Amino acid sequence: MGCLPEIASRVGHHDHRKPRGDAKNDDQLGILAFEAAKTMSRLLSLYKSLSDHHLVVLRKEMKSQGVAFLNSDDDNLLFSLACAERLEDLDKTTAAVARLSHRCKDYELNRFDLVYTDLKLGIVDFGRLEYGSKDTQKKVEKMEKLVSATAELYVALEVQSEIEICERKTKQWKGRANLEMFAQRVKYQRKLVNHYKDTSLWTKTFDNCVGLMARLVCILYARICSVFGPFFPILPSFPLRKTPPPDRDILLVQPDYCFIEPKNGKITSHSGPLSSKAEPISVRFYSQKSVFVFRGENPFGESSKKDKILHAAGPTTVGGSGLALRYANVILSVEKYLDPTISMDEDFRASLYQMLPENLKSSVKSKLRKSMRCRDDDSSLAMWWREALCHIMGWLAPMAHNTITWQMERKFEKIKFDTKPTILSWQTLHFSDKEKTEAAIAEVLVGLSYICRYEKC
Structure with a gap:
């Protein structure tokens, strides 16, 4: 688990008894493998969205004519919105990880919701949560293989179900030749399904699966703090590397290898509905929930408690008008x-x-x-x-x-x-x-x- 036991040990006022799980396969994901793979794929998507290359592409897209003319030409505001959206995505995905973690036998993993709370409160040492390290990359590649195998299993099970239905219909029609053919196909498909079960998340334990995802959640939060920290001083501090890797062509903004540098002074852009003379958006955290806090005028209008980004578009926007x-x-x-x-x-x-x-x-x-x-x-x-x-x-x-x-x-x-x-x-x-x-x-x-x-x- 690496750093997670150290993180979770801060929650010391709870009973340290492990959850019960006496049955032989109680701790295996089984049918929940598909939900776990869906959650894991969302974490991997977030991981890739915070890569050096993708951040540079994102920064260039801010200058595109469509974004600048219709939405906003202010980098501060767009990066602020990007930060809030990525944090909201991470919150939703982490909630799914936390639900799975309640089936874990390991105490620290079982209480991962409290670990994530500590993480967002800034009382966790980010020292070992290095984005892009060899160890992290190995775990990411392992998760990609597990997601891929689980996706193959999902398709294989659907095919098996269809073949078995055809086999039952053939038995009713008493077609002997076709029955033998379907029997061979069913046999092969079941063998294929068993293979994918062995190589996918189906036979993995909750501890193993949640352990991988919980660590990546921490790394992703640390990365968001690193990349978007200049906009949100309230985010926990996690300095980026001083020099970029020599094999990457990175568009640097400032010497400490930060991709984003907020502009000084008020926003004076007059392009698009996101423009405002208000100060940039700020984000404050309460427990596990991200809460929008605007200084001055709110350029997005009223926001929903459930899905803040989606409902932040005001009546003068295309999205706010439902169009x-x-x-x-x-x-x-x-x-x-x-x-x-x-x-x-x-x-x-x-x-x-x-x-x-x-x-x-x-x-x-x-x-x-x-x-x-x-x-x-x-x-x-x-x-x-x-x-x-x-x-x-x-x-x-x-x-x-x-x-x-x-x-x-x-x-x-x-x-x-x-x-x-x-x-x-x-x-x-x-x-x-x-x-x-x-x-x-x-x-x-x-x-x-x-x-x-x-x-x-």
């Missing part, structure tokens, strides 16, 4: 039909038009009337509009794609084992200025009308 997914689908539909080889029929135009709210329909109608009246017979406009649309879609379409991905990633109830870094809310249309977004969509639809009129119809 993020709808507008993303409109933008992606336009992107598809910008391909000269794809024709646009009347049914598509009607369905696209019906996706628009009334105010956007009116805006598009007004722009079309003015444009058509001014230059009704100018076919050169189609070429001009195609160039203009390529420019607009160059920064608008990535925001739409990210919105679709972000919405799918937030459906935690689905069984999934993806370990890729997740999208942050400010990379999507969720916090985008509603007026600016609708103006951009209206321009795109007017341009598409011209292209359809002169090139395709």
Whole structure:
């Protein structure tokens, strides 16, 4: 367990008796392996999202035209939101680890919820929680193999179930030849399932599984404190390495190898709804729960106790108006039909038009009337509009794609084992200025009308 027994030993006022578990396989995950793999994959996703490379990519994306124009061009605010979102993700995932930890026999692991509380209160020594070390990387690779094998087991069990159903139906039909074939397939599939059970989390103990995840939780929290500490002085201090590894091309910000450096003074940005003259967001911790605390004006509006990031978008934002997914689908539909080889029929135009709210329909109608009246017979406009649309879609379409991905990633109830870094809310249309977004969509639809009129119809 490394540092975890030292961490948990701070909770000294509880009974040190181990939980009971006398049955031979009581301590094995069994069917809970899938829930554990889902939780483990979310931790691995967070781990990758805090890598040197990903942080540099994230910093560059802040300067993208779509984010800067629709959301905010202030690095402080965007990094503050990123920190709050990653902490919220870690809180949710840690809650799942804590539920599994209550089945552990090891005392420190069994009380991991208290360990995490101590961690967030800043009374834990971060000395051994080194992100990216060889030891940590070995454990991450081990967890990736376990998640992969458990995902294979999940698929293999589904296939086995389907084959067994077909076998039972074949018995009812008394098809002797087919029955022998299905018997062989069932035999092979059961052997495959047993193999994946042996190599996956299915036969691992709660102590073994939670031990891996609990350690990674601590490492991730320490990493968040290291990366985002300049924005949140209340976070426990954990200095980064003084020099970067020689084999990595890292865009350094300051000598102590910190990726993020908050700007001095007030925020003066005027781009997007996240802009405000208020001071940057701060985060305060109470027990295991992250609580938003805003100094001065709250640039996000009222937030929900359950899902603060999602509900932090105000009424002037696309997400706060409940239009993020709808507008993303409109933008992606336009992107598809910008391909000269794809024709646009009347049914598509009607369905696209019906996706628009009334105010956007009116805006598009007004722009079309003015444009058509001014230059009704100018076919050169189609070429001009195609160039203009390529420019607009160059920064608008990535925001739409990210919105679709972000919405799918937030459906935690689905069984999934993806370990890729997740999208942050400010990379999507969720916090985008509603007026600016609708103006951009209206321009795109007017341009598409011209292209359809002169090139395709």
